[in-house]
Amino acid sequence: MTKKKDLIFSLILLAAAIVLVAVLDQVLPQTGIVMTVLKKGCIYSLVAVSMNLLNGFTGLFSLGQAGFMLIGGYTYAILTIPVADRASVYQYFDGGIVQFSIPFWAGLICAGLVSALLAWLIGLPVLRLKSDYLAIATLGFAEIMRAFFQWDTLGPLTNGSNMLRKYPSFSTLMFPFIVAAICIALIVLLINSSFGRAFKAIRDDEVAAEAMGINLAHHKRMSFCISSFFAGVGGALLAMYQTTIQAQAFKSNMTYEILLIVVIGGLGSITGSVLATFLFYAASEWWLRFLDSPLMIGNWQVPLLRSGFRKVVFSVVIMAIVLFARKGIMGDREFSLSGLIKLFSRKRKEASANE
């Protein structure tokens, strides 16, 4: 019964969000700060949730997310640049070797599929590793991908170290919102299936999971591929948002940022990851901006406030979160109606007990 109520509650929330997004699209300037935060929030929510699937639900500590986003973004861009524009984009490589283009939705799906395929290949050797070693190997993979895509010899395909542009992009908030919502919904369905439960079992106890007859190698590989699929779609969305894409930008910093979001939101909580993504980008791009500009009160200049100080404060905030809220905002729970009711009834009980 509560499950049904929770589902209805989530659907109502989703409908409200869609209406809100539609209204915001009409009201706010598309390049304003709020829109930037919301669009980035949608895109990185998807990437964060995909990383959580791997790190939080399957217990595989992987740091390859930026690499798979890069693959997804490039796949999308390479396949969707209109044929007429290829000559100008690939000006140093005689228009490149890809001389066709596919619609944007097919591009998004291909972005995911190519990422997943590479994840499968790299997973064969890498997934034999555990914990830190897996993290090092996947991080190395991501870095190699970054260099690989900039390799001059691959120029006719990737445009070398030059950027790719002129591929279809989006201008509304509705687009990334809908794509991210569909993808996250798919991940939620997966996690709540018995296949997804096996991921959680592997995270909790590999030996016991294996003794139950769960094929460890197969399940880990599937988790890795699915996570990479959605990271690839996220990368394609990011490419669309930026309207240009360059391999150089997909540094390991990007992965750390996403990892941070996942940890702040709570390992093993989808809603936590989504919530944390929006908070993270709102704080770093918007709320803490004022710290970067010098402030004069009368003749006295407020000390420390200058360009770059934002990052200092931000780091301190994050350290505080990691120190005092180890399990993140949500822990491994999910945001739901029954959870809210429980929280409020507990608060009310406490309040009445205090009186």
Place this chain on the structure above:
Amino acid sequence: MSKNVNQTGSTGNTVGKVGSVQASWDHLGKRGDGPSRNLLEVKDLKVSYGGIEAVRGISFDVPEHEIVTLIGANGAGKSSTLRSIVALEKPAGGSIKFEGNEMIGMGTEQIVKNGITLVPEGRRVFVNLSVYENLRMGAYLRNDDLQSDLDWVYTLFPRLKERSWQAAGTLSGGEQQMLAIARALMSRPKMIMMDEPSLGLAPIIVQEVFEIIHEINKMGMTILLVEQNANMALKAADMGYVMETGRITLSGAGMELAENPVVKEAYLGKSRS
């Protein structure tokens, strides 16, 4: 993920009455239904870790519907034997036959499907999953209806039913052991292997665990039990084997072994007379 694990608290009335739902478990047959056959036959099994032989060629049989126990000190190779039977460890040689079919070379998945499950040492429940989800995981390889088996397991362990939505990590040690056994039963095995089910439990709870073992065996389940608690294990078992440094050094009927002076001296405390 250490949650409050109360290892000493009694699990109370853990053993339920099973008479009413016994019918759902009759695929096993009963003790004395016909001539007893060997369900599991292990011959000259060898297991080694990087050149060190943990099991040096042991042979034993597990007759259907009986309780067989392997006892011995730490490092005698008991756990390695169990782990190699379900292919968690690759044997270096020998043969393992279950219902007459060779199991060596099969994967764990296939072996579990064939009807052997292992209750691993140290319980190893999935701490962040609910009790119900743990039970579902036990039946991961099954595609048929689980409801009758869930009902049956809940009747056997009423405490688990009360806590079915609780995370398994919040259960006491004894309850976790019950859950580990219940989870193994959910795969509908023909033989269940238990690796030190009494490990780290208070004596009163060990008693309960052995009651459960008896109860399950009465229903027709064949049990291979590995224990350091030789006294309890031998009293419960039809047949016992003593392992020392990878070899079987003694064997005999359970009670007989319990009375054996060598065993008494080595495992049960020196005899007083």
